[in-house]
Amino acid sequence: MTYSIVARDPKTGEMGVAVQSHYFSVGSVVTWAKAGVGAVATQAMAEISYGPLGLQLMAAGRSAPEALAALIKADPKAETRQVAMVDAKGHVAAHTGSKCIPHAGHVVGDQVSCQGNIMRNEKVWKAMLKSYDINTRMRFAERLVTALEAGEEAGGDARGKQSSAILTVSAKLLPNDWSGRLVELRVEDHPSPVSELKRLLRFQRGYEWVNKGDDLLTSEKYEGALKAYEKGLELVPEVLELKYWVGLSMLKTKEKERGVGILREVFAKERIWIKITKAMVDSGSVQIDPGIARKLFG
Numbered sequence: 001m002t003y004s005i006v007a008r009d010p011k012t013g014e015m016g017v018a019v020q021s022h023y024f025s026v027g028s029v030v031t032w033a034k035a036g037v038g039a040v041a042t043q044a045m046a047e048i049s050y051g052p053l054g055l056q057l058m059a060a061g062r063s064a065p066e067a068l069a070a071l072i073k074a075d076p077k078a079e080t081r082q083v084a085m086v087d088a089k090g091h092v093a094a095h096t097g098s099k100c101i102p103h104a105g106h107v108v109g110d111q112v113s114c115q116g117n118i119m120r121n122e123k124v125w126k127a128m129l130k131s132y133d134i135n136t137r138m139r140f141a142e143r144l145v146t147a148l149e150a151g152e153e154a155g156g157d158a159r160g161k162q163s164s165a166i167l168t169v170s171a172k173l174l175p176n177d178w179s180g181r182l183v184e185l186r187v188e189d190h191p192s193p194v195s196e197l198k199r200l201l202r203f204q205r206g207y208e209w210v211n212k213g214d215d216l217l218t219s220e221k222y223e224g225a226l227k228a229y230e231k232g233l234e235l236v237p238e239v240l241e242l243k244y245w246v247g248l249s250m251l252k253t254k255e256k257e258r259g260v261g262i263l264r265e266v267f268a269k270e271r272i273w274i275k276i277t278k279a280m281v282d283s284g285s286v287q288i289d290p291g292i293a294r295k296l297f298g
Contacts, residue, residue, distance in 0.1 A: 274297065
């Protein structure tokens with residue numbers, strides 16, 4: 001009762017799965033992936049074990065088609081399942097059981113599979129693949145979410161929409177299951193779950209720049225930190241905290257006066273940042289020129 005996309009990016013080797021459904025918390029059921037191994041979507045009358053077991057089989061050296069075939073053979077209710085897998089070499093496998101509720105089906109492309117069941121029409125999974133194929137300039141996660149948008153525009157879930165999720169992992173095999181997760185976002189219950197997922201992905205990209213800025217600021221690479229914070233702010237201008245870090249970084253550059261102006265704007269909107277700034281100065285984690293401090297705090 002869901003539509004999803006499973007894919008491997010041939011340029012980066014990243015793998016992932018994205019999904020939308022009229023079902024609460026669809027990401028807790030459908031989306032499975034492990035860095036350097038593969039990705040799985042398990043849906044319809046979903047058997048969750050297809051996710052972890054599929055990844056285990058692929059980690060042990062089975063291709064996606066081999067792993068899926070083994071699980072289907074062992075499943076007495078395979079005709080009610082819809083499953084898709086991709087492995088680290090780009091092999092793809094998909095299964096739509098004969099008892100999945102129409103409209104149900106899947107389409108496999110180059111290192112990608114799109115699938116859906118209880119859809120408004122049979123255009124949904126085809127529209128998703130077309131979107132994925134033409135948006136090759138996008139980053140991988142954005143490309144997956146855009147494919148979900150195309151599925152919704154083509155008709156989507158016959159029951160409506162409620163939740164969505166995306167999980168992407170790196171190409172490099174890592175020693176534990178939780179490492180290498182690049183994007184892991186869920187929208188559990190929302191009137192426009194794909195739009196919300198897209199907004200959250202924009203926030204993630206913004207905060208990736210913020211985290212980079214934090215690292216550079218800690219290393220006293222102030223110019224680099226400033227550039228990173230400003231890129232983050234461009235992506236999520238509605239977040240006041242980002243303005244704060246941009247302003248604070250400017251105090252260590254030629255843009256001191258501009259930084260003072262930004263910080264005053266932040267302080268006027270949320271006075272807690274005055275207290276936070278003074279606490280960081282007192283602890284020695286941030287150094288502010290006494291003249292600048294007088295301008296900021298009076």
